[in-house]
Amino acid sequence: MSTEEIREKYLNFFKKNDHAEITPSPLVIDSDPTTLFTSSGMQQLVPYLKGEKHPKGKRLADSQPSLRLQDLEEVGDNRHTTFFEMLGNWSLGDYFKEEQLKWIWKFYTEELGISSERLHVSVFEGDGEVPKDTESFEIWKKIGVPENHIHFYDAKKNWWSRAGIPQEMPPGEIGGPDSEIFYEFEDIAHRPEFGSFCHPNCDCGKFLEIGNSVFMQYQKTDDGKLIDLPQKNVDFGGGLERVSAALLNNPDIFAIDIFSGVIGKIEKETGRLYGSDISKDVSYRVIADHLRAAVNLLAEGVIPGNKLHGYVLRRLVRRAMFHFHLLGSGISGSAVSHIAEEYRKYYPNVDKNWQFIDENLTAEATRFEAALKRGLAKLTRAVSEGVEIDGKFAFDLYQTEGFPLELSMEILKQNGMNFTRDEKNSFEEEFEKHKSASRSASAGMFKGGLAEASEITTKLHTATHVLHAALRQVLGEHVGQKGSHITNERLRFDFSNQQKLSDKEIGQIEDLINLKIAEDLPVTFSVMSLPDAIASGAMHFFAEKYGQEVKVYTVGDPKGIWFSKEVCGGPHVTHTGEIGGVKIIKQEKIGSGIIRLYATIK
Numbered sequence: 001m002s003t004e005e006i007r008e009k010y011l012n013f014f015k016k017n018d019h020a021e022i023t024p025s026p027l028v029i030d031s032d033p034t035t036l037f038t039s040s041g042m043q044q045l046v047p048y049l050k051g052e053k054h055p056k057g058k059r060l061a062d063s064q065p066s067l068r069l070q071d072l073e074e075v076g077d078n079r080h081t082t083f084f085e086m087l088g089n090w091s092l093g094d095y096f097k098e099e100q101l102k103w104i105w106k107f108y109t110e111e112l113g114i115s116s117e118r119l120h121v122s123v124f125e126g127d128g129e130v131p132k133d134t135e136s137f138e139i140w141k142k143i144g145v146p147e148n149h150i151h152f153y154d155a156k157k158n159w160w161s162r163a164g165i166p167q168e169m170p171p172g173e174i175g176g177p178d179s180e181i182f183y184e185f186e187d188i189a190h191r192p193e194f195g196s197f198c199h200p201n202c203d204c205g206k207f208l209e210i211g212n213s214v215f216m217q218y219q220k221t222d223d224g225k226l227i228d229l230p231q232k233n234v235d236f237g238g239g240l241e242r243v244s245a246a247l248l249n250n251p252d253i254f255a256i257d258i259f260s261g262v263i264g265k266i267e268k269e270t271g272r273l274y275g276s277d278i279s280k281d282v283s284y285r286v287i288a289d290h291l292r293a294a295v296n297l298l299a300e301g302v303i304p305g306n307k308l309h310g311y312v313l314r315r316l317v318r319r320a321m322f323h324f325h326l327l328g329s330g331i332s333g334s335a336v337s338h339i340a341e342e343y344r345k346y347y348p349n350v351d352k353n354w355q356f357i358d359e360n361l362t363a364e365a366t367r368f369e370a371a372l373k374r375g376l377a378k379l380t381r382a383v384s385e386g387v388e389i390d391g392k393f394a395f396d397l398y399q400t401e402g403f404p405l406e407l408s409m410e411i412l413k414q415n416g417m418n419f420t421r422d423e424k425n426s427f428e429e430e431f432e433k434h435k436s437a438s439r440s441a442s443a444g445m446f447k448g449g450l451a452e453a454s455e456i457t458t459k460l461h462t463a464t465h466v467l468h469a470a471l472r473q474v475l476g477e478h479v480g481q482k483g484s485h486i487t488n489e490r491l492r493f494d495f496s497n498q499q500k501l502s503d504k505e506i507g508q509i510e511d512l513i514n515l516k517i518a519e520d521l522p523v524t525f526s527v528m529s530l531p532d533a534i535a536s537g538a539m540h541f542f543a544e545k546y547g548q549e550v551k552v553y554t555v556g557d558p559k560g561i562w563f564s565k566e567v568c569g570g571p572h573v574t575h576t577g578e579i580g581g582v583k584i585i586k587q588e589k590i591g592s593g594i595i596r597l598y599a600t601i602k
C-alpha cells in the first residue's frame with residue numbers, strides 16, 4: 001500500500017466515524033513569537049482543547065505536515081526525520097478512551113491489515129498526582145491485546161504535553177497521560193549494545209512507535225498544580241511515514257515510496273548504492289530528509305537567511321550539501337535541486353511553487369558548495385604544507401567558510417591524520433564561545449556587536465522593544481518580529497502584517513512610543529529559565545536552542561504594570577526617558593506579509 005493510500009484510508013476511516021476533516025496548518029508559523037514551525041497536529045487546536053467551540057464540531061481529523069528540529073541530530077538513524085506528516089484525530093470533549101483505542105486498533109489491524117501479533121501498546125503507570133491508567137489497560141485487554149503486549153511506563157514515556165512531563169509544564173499548558181502503539185520487527189534482533197532487556201521503548205530499533213493517543217484532560221495552574229480541563233479530550237498523532245514503514249515490515253523508514261526516488265538519484269549522483277556501506281547510510285538519509293524539509297519550507301515562501309525560519313532552512317540545505325561531501329563527491333546546486341524535484345510528486349504545494357523552490361535552492365546550494373570548495377582547498381593546502389591542523393584552524397575554517405568540523409575531521413582521516421581529542425575539545429571551546437555570543441545576539445534579535453554597543457545603538461535597541469510592543473498594541477497580536485538591524489543612525493524592524501500601515505496607524509504607533517518615553521519607565525532585566533520567561537509573558541524566539549538561563553528585559557514594572565517584556569541579551573538604557581523620542585521615517589513591504597519600518601531617535 002502506498003503512503004498516500006494510507007493517508008487517504010486514515011482520513012476516510014475517521015470521516016466514516018463522523019469526524020470533520022480540517023485544513024492542516026502551514027508549517028511556518030508567523031504570528032506566534034514563541035514558536036517557528038508547526039510540530040504537531042494539536043497546535044492549531046489548543047483553544048478548542050481548552051473548551052472553546054470549534055466551528056467544525058467535536059470530532060476532527062487531518063494529516064498535518066510537521067517539522068521537529070529537536071530531532072535534527074538524530075536524523076541519520078533509520079526512523080527519525082525532521083519533516084513528517086502526522087495523522088491526527090481529535091475528540092473535543094466528545095468520545096474518550098474506549099472509542100479511541102478501539103478505533104485506532106481497528107484502523108491499524110483491519111483497515112491496514114497490520115498483524116495484531118506485531119503490535120504492542122503502552123499505558124501510563126501513574127505518578128503522585130495522576131493515577132495509573134487502569135482504564136486503558138482494561139480496554140486494551142477487552143480489545144484482545146495480550147497482557148504481555150501491554151506495557152506500563154512512567155511520565156517520561158507515557159505523558160504528553162508540548163513541554164514534556166508534568167513538572168516541566170508552564171502555567172496554562174495542557175497535557176495528559178497517553179497510550180502508544182508500537183510495531184515490533186520480529187525478524188531483526190535487539191542489538192546487544194542496548195542491554196539485555198529489550199522493550200517497546202528501547203532505542204535499539206526493534207520497536208517503532210507508530211501512534212500516540214493522548215488523553216488531554218489536565219491543565220497546569222499558576223501555582224504548579226494539575227487541574228481538570230473543562231472537558232476530556234483525545235489528541236491522537238501517528239507518523240505517516242512510520243506507519244508506512246511498519247506496513248512494509250521494514251525498520252528503515254527511508255525505504256518507503258516517498259524517499260525511494262530521491263535515494264535513487266543520490267545513488268546515481270554519487271555512484272554508490274544505499275545500504276552497501278552501513279557507515280555511509282546516514283548521509284543518504286540526512287540528504288533525503290533535509291531536502292524534503294527544505295522544499296516544503298521553500299514552498300511556503302521561506303528563503304535561506306541568517307534569522308529564524310530562513311536560518312533553519314539554510315542549515316538544512318548546508319547539512320545536506322555537507323553529506324554529499326561525506327559521500328565523497330561535491331555536487332552542483334542545480335544537481336541538488338534536480339534530486340529534490342522528486343518530491344514534487346508527493347507534495348502539491350512543492351509542485352505548484354517549483355520554480356521559486358528551484359531558484360532559491362539552487363542559489364543557496366551553489367553558494368555553499370563554493371564555500372566548501374574554498375575551505376577544502378585551504379585545508380588540503382595546509383595539510384600538504386605540513387601545517388598543524390588544530391582545533392583553532394578548524395574553527396577558523398568553520399567561521400570564515402562555514403566549513404563544518406566533521407568535514408575537516410573526515411578529510412584529515414582520509415589523509416591518515418587524526419584530530420586528537422584535545423584538538424576537538426579546543427574546536428568545541430571556540431565553537432561554544434561563538435555560539436553563546438550569537439545566542440545572546442539572537443535572543444535579542446539584535447545582530448552583532450553587543451559588547452561594544454554605543455550610547456545611540458543602546459537607545460535604539462530599547463526603542464526597538466518599545467516599537468515592537470507598540471505595534472502589537474495598535475495593530476494586534478499577530479505582529480511578530482521577523483528581523484531587526486541597528487546602525488548608529490537608525491533602527492530597522494521587520495514584522496508580520498499583511499499590508500503597509502496607514503498614516504493614521506503610524507501616527508498612533510509613534511504617539512504610543514513617545515508616551516512611553518515620556519513616562520520614563522524603568523528598563524530592568526532578570527535572569528531566569530526559558531519556561532519561566534515564557535510563563536512571565538516574555539516574547540521570545542526559538543531560532544536556536546537557548547541555554548538554560550535567559551535574560552528577560554522589562555519596560556515598566558516586571559511584577560506590576562509593564563509595557564514590554566522580551567527575552568534578550570541587552571544592553572539597554574535604564575529608563576525610557578533616555579531615548580528622548582522616536583520618529584518612524586520609512587516603511588516598505590518586503591515580502592508577502594512582512595513589513596519593514598525604519599525609525600530614528602528624535
Ligand code: SER
Nearest residue numbers: 040042212235236237
Ligand atoms: N500531540 C501528540 C504528539 O504530538 C499526539 O498527537 O505526539
